[in-house]
Each structure stands twice: as C-alpha cells, then as structure tokens.
Amino acid sequence: MGAVRILYVEDERDLSQLVSSHLKELGxxxxxxxxxxxxxxxxxxxxxxxxxxxxLYLPDGDGLELLKFFRQTESLKHTPxxxxxxxxxDMNRIKGLELGADDYLEKPFSLVELSxxxxxxxxxxxxxxxxxxASIMTYKLGSHQLVIDKLKKEALLDGEPISFSPxxxxxxLALVENEGTALSRDELLAAVWGDEGVVFDxxxxxxxxxxxxxxxxxxxxxxxxxxxxxxxxxEPS
Numbered sequence: 001m002g003a004v005r006i007l008y009v010e011d012e013r014d015l016s017q018l019v020s021s022h023l024k025e026l027g028x029x030x031x032x033x034x035x036x037x038x039x040x041x042x043x044x045x046x047x048x049x050x051x052x053x054x055x056l057y058l059p060d061g062d063g064l065e066l067l068k069f070f071r072q073t074e075s076l077k078h079t080p081x082x083x084x085x086x087x088x089x090d091m092n093r094i095k096g097l098e099l100g101a102d103d104y105l106e107k108p109f110s111l112v113e114l115s116x117x118x119x120x121x122x123x124x125x126x127x128x129x130x131x132x133x134a135s136i137m138t139y140k141l142g143s144h145q146l147v148i149d150k151l152k153k154e155a156l157l158d159g160e161p162i163s164f165s166p167x168x169x170x171x172x173l174a175l176v177e178n179e180g181t182a183l184s185r186d187e188l189l190a191a192v193w194g195d196e197g198v199v200f201d202x203x204x205x206x207x208x209x210x211x212x213x214x215x216x217x218x219x220x221x222x223x224x225x226x227x228x229x230x231x232x233x234x235e236p237s
Contacts, residue, residue, distance in 0.1 A: 007042065007049040009033045009066065010084070019053070022111045023118075036061030040069075048075035050125075051118060056085040056096070064099055071100035071166065078153060078166075080121035084109065094203055098210070100166040137176060139234045146219045146221060146234075148176055157216055168194070168211050169206070175222065175232035184229040205210050 019040040020030040033039035056063035071229040135150040149158040174191040
C-alpha cells in the first residue's frame with residue numbers, strides 16, 4: 001500500500017509550505033491547493049485523497065462550499081476532513097461539522113496537535129471493516145421502521161433516506177450502539193470527536209436537536225437525561 005495522500009487547501013503559501021513539509025517528513029504525500037478553483041482542478045486529476053485539510057478563507061470562494069462539494073462527491077463522501085481556520089467561535093465550528101467536517105482546528109495550531117488528529121482520523125477510517133451482517137440495525141415503532149446502516153453511513157425511515165450530515169450520523173450511531181444506556185455529553189464528545197476534539201456542550205445539544213427533528217416518529221426515542229446527556233431507547237410496540 002502506498003503513502004497516505006492528503007489534500008491541503010490553504011491560500012497562505014508560507015503556512016501551506018510549513019505544514020506540508022512537516023507532513024511530508026512524517027511520510028505523507030501532500031497535494032497543495034492555494035484556492036477554491038485550484039482545489040477543484042486538482043480533484044479533476046487526482047479524483048480523491050485519504051484525508052483533506054481545508055481552510056475556510058479562500059481568495060475565490062468559501063471553504064464551506066468546497067466542503068459541501070466534497071461531501072456530495074462519491075470518492076470523497078467519507079474521506080476524513082479537518083478544517084483549519086482563523087474563524088473562531090462555536091457557530092463556525094457547528095456549521096463546519098454540520099456540513100460534514102470531521103474535526104475543526106483554529107489557527108494558530110501546533111503541528112504536533114495537527115499530526116495527532118490526522119493520525120486519529122486515519123485510524124478511525126481504517127477501522128470500518130466490520131462484517132456486513134453486524135452493520136445494519138433495524139427498529140420498529142408501530143407501523144414505522146428505522147434502519148441504520150453503519151457501513152453505508154445512512155439511515156432509512158420507512159424506506160426513505162434521512163438526510164443526516166456526517167456528524168449527525170456519527171452522534172446518532174454512538175447513541176444507537178449504546179441503546180438503552182445514557183451517554184454523557186463528554187462521552188459523546190469522546191466517541192465522535194476523540195480526545196483531541198475541542199467541542200462544547202452546546203455544540204452537542206445543537207446536533208441532537210437537528211437529529212431529533214429528522215427522526216420523525218422516532219424523535220422521542222432520543223431521550224434527554226436531565227443534567228447528564230442523552231439516551232436512545234425504542235420501547236417495544
């Protein structure tokens with residue numbers, strides 16, 4: 001197997017060179033794009049990467065739009081993406097994660113921390129080779145049926161796909177895999193973002209509200225455990 005391929009989209013050339021040189025020293029192959037359009041041109045040639053590092057401030061477009069494009073592209077739909085941005089604030093983090101980013105690092109960041117997060121996301125991506133039979137979970141509530149497929153990373157409600165963002169699906173999956181057990185916000189943060197993730201409680205709450213709304217007749221199965229966290233529980237009907 002060849003070296004891990006990384007796309008780094010960053011318009012600050014000095015920073016791009018610094019980070020890319022560090023990653024190459026660690027054995028990664030790095031493609032550098034300095035703009036929205038250059039990233040698209042690289043995609044036409046390379047078709048995909050093992051991981052993407054993405055700045056949000058680009059001279060010819062919004063990095064969030066590029067993130068959205070990547071998540072709608074088959075070859076990059078499940079590729080780990082880390083946002084590296086000077087945009088601070090919880091709402092920017094929520095927006096990026098909601099659109100499908102796996103992690104969010106605010107500038108300035110340390111190269112050591114970035115390397116650790118890359119390693120963790122790559123390890124998580126490689127650990128998804130579980131047997132197909134164990135990857136599908138089905139729940140019934142009256143005449144309604146909820147199907148969650150871990151390998152395809154999709155959920156169906158009465159046979160119709162639910163449009164969960166990648167991060168929403170990860171949170172739901174963490175709860176479903178621990179059905180009947182309450183998970184604290186800290187446990188959800190660790191399960192979804194890992195120990196290195198910097199995410200706040202209200203970020204989790206915002207995602208839970210969106211997930212609950214999309215679950216339709218199953219929305220009450222996602223219970224709030226006051227003062228603690230959340231639990232997914234389907235009562236037999």
